[in-house]
Structure formats: structure tokens, C-alpha cells
Amino acid sequence: VTDTAVEADAEAEPLGRRERKKLETRRALAGAAVRLAAERGPDQVTIEEIADAVDVSVRTFFNYFSSKEEAIIGWDPEGLQAIVDRLVGRPADEAPFIAIRAVLSGLFEGVEEWADERALRHRLVREHPSLLPRFLAAHHDLERSLLRGMAARLGVEPDGSLYAAVVVTTSVNAMRLALTWWEAKDRAVSITDLLNEAFDALERGLVPPTRKAT
């Protein structure tokens, strides 16, 4: 599974210059928003200051985010769509869980690039409940998007298959659990091992065959 995830990543089309620039600006704004919010608390940061930190105008800020909270949470609709595209693009004969496992595992190829900012963001959300609605909305968006992708693979409506919903919710959940575990262990263990342990348990079933026999 890990090998196919690597392949899927390598197959991702390179971005054009304009798209690359846009992505860089978005990431810079999100990074500045998180950093400033961590330094002073989200309430003490203005959109102007976030824009200033990246040397763009407030108007440009609003091309990317509709609020300060959105910039701090930093969710990227295009990045999300790219994840869904990968799910839809997995081989048609792959079982639903194998497909989503490959896509989610693929996100961890670049874990070093986003883990620190994610940890900072989670700390901010824990300490500042004003960020919670936006944070949960982002979580929900990920699951809904993946569910749409999964439903498309299966040829059903997004709310037409409880099985698809179980596969998506459970997989995303296992991924988050592995990440939480990894952070709780101060990243002294391999995130890939944790992911594989959690995904393997789901793949083979929560009742190991040896126990089923009893």
C-alpha cells in the first residue's frame, strides 16, 4: 500500500507557475496567521498584520481567505480537491478501503513539511475555542469531500451508502488517531508504522481471526 501511495504522489501533475505562486502565497498567509496567533493569541492579530507579514495587500488576503479564523485554520479547498481527485483516480478495481488508505498514506510522504504547523494549529484551537467552529468545519469538509469521491467510485449518492461512510469516516479517524499518538509520543516513533498499525487493524477487521474462532 505504501508503494502505491508513493506512486500516486509521483504521478501528481506538476503545477504551472501561476498555480505554484498562488499556492505559495496561500501557504505564506496561513503560516503567518498561525505564527502571529500563537505569539499573541488570535484575538490580538488583525488581517492587516497577517497581510503585512507576507508583504501583500489586505485585498489579496481576501482572495484566499474570507476571515482571520479561516487563515489560521488554513484549509485549502484546492488542496482538498486534489486529495479527492487522487481518490477518484485510484484504480477502479481497488476495494474502497485500499483506495482511501493509499490516498491518506500518501499525505504523509511530506509530513515533515506540515507537522509543526499542524501541531501549532491544534494547540491554538485547544486554547482558543473561538477557532473551534472553523476547525470542525474543516474536518467536516475533508470527510464530506472524501465521501463524495468514494460515492463516485462506487456509483452511489454520497448519502446513499452507509458502508462508504463507514470506510471514509473510519479511515480519516484512524489517520487522526495515528497523528495524535505520534505527537503524544513526541514523534519518537515512526508515523508510518503507526499509520500502518491502525490501517492494518481496520483492513483485517477489529476481531482478529484467531479470536473469532473462540
Place this chain on the structure above:
Amino acid sequence: VTDTAVEADAEAEPLGRRERKKLETRRALAGAAVRLAAERGPDQVTIEEIADAVDVSVRTFFNYFSSKEEAIIGWDPEGLQAIVDRLVGRPADEAPFIAIRAVLSGLFEGVEEWADERALRHRLVREHPSLLPRFLAAHHDLERSLLRGMAARLGVEPDGSLYAAVVVTTSVNAMRLALTWWEAKDRAVSITDLLNEAFDALERGLVPPTRKAT
């Protein structure tokens, strides 16, 4: 599994009069809090009004809840402990998932008693983000408590087994998904069927054996 869940419920010790009275008062306060909050919005309800609605003093209110938000969310530490006790009390040779599946399924024997209030509470949380922190804390408490119970069964530390965490998180998650699905279908389907469908998928593994062969 459903049969054993019923047994577990029937085995629960009957409460003494004092405990029963306490539980009734708690439930009445929580019910009044949710009802009043739904009528006027949580910000327009005072603790005094909640206590008045149940004909107890504000002082009595604070014997049960430390804040208005807590009363609206209505989480019951003793009820939570009873759930954990049931998990710990399941037969020692039961596989972790079978044990937690039985305990969670058992909660649905009385689903008619709590489904309306739960739906009202969820609507309130969606509409009033000020309730979110308390709501998420209650969710988190359930998972942490079940994880403690599961760890006790397995003879490990609560943060000592990723497998135990996967089983607990995934099971609770599947239960919530079945409930969400049930509400989305206006309860026109059987919640027991939905629960069994979700739990069966987890039990046998997310990759059905027939697909594994390909």
C-alpha cells in the same frame, strides 16, 4: 451481540431510592435546560430559570452541574462510569471489539428515551458555537473513559496500546455515524440495522475477503 447487550442491561443493578431520585433530578434539570435553550437560545436562559422549571434551588442546580452549558449538554459522569463498568464487566475472553460493540449496542435498547433530547441538543450545538467546547469535551470524556476501561481489560496503560485506541475510537465513531444516518433518514430506518451494518463492517474488516483475493 444484541442478545448479550440485552443481558448486560438486564444485569445492571437496580438503583436505590436516593440514587434514583438524584438521577431523576439530574435528568429533569438537563431536560429543562435543553428545552429552555431551544426555545430562547442558550444566552437567553439563566441558571435560576432552569432550577425554577424543575422546582429546585440554584444551590441544588450546582450539585449537579457547574455551568449552564454543562446542563444543556447534560453529560452524566455517573452514567458514563456505568458504561465503563459494563465494558470492564464483559466476559474476560471476549475480543476487545466484541465487548465494546455489546456495550454500545446496549445503549440503544432505550433509544426512544433519549433520541429526541439528543437531536435537540445537537441542533443547539450546531446553532450556538458557544456550546461547542463543552460538547466536544463530553465526546472526548466518553472516548477516554472507554479507553481506560478497554486498557484495564487488556492489562495495558490507557496510552499504551494503539490497537485499543483504534478499537475504541472506531467503535464510538461508527455508533455516531449510525445515529447521524438514522436522523438524516428521519428515523424511517431501523437504528439497530444501521448499527449492525456499521459494526459488522468493522468486525469483518473494511476489505471484504472476496475483494482481498483480487
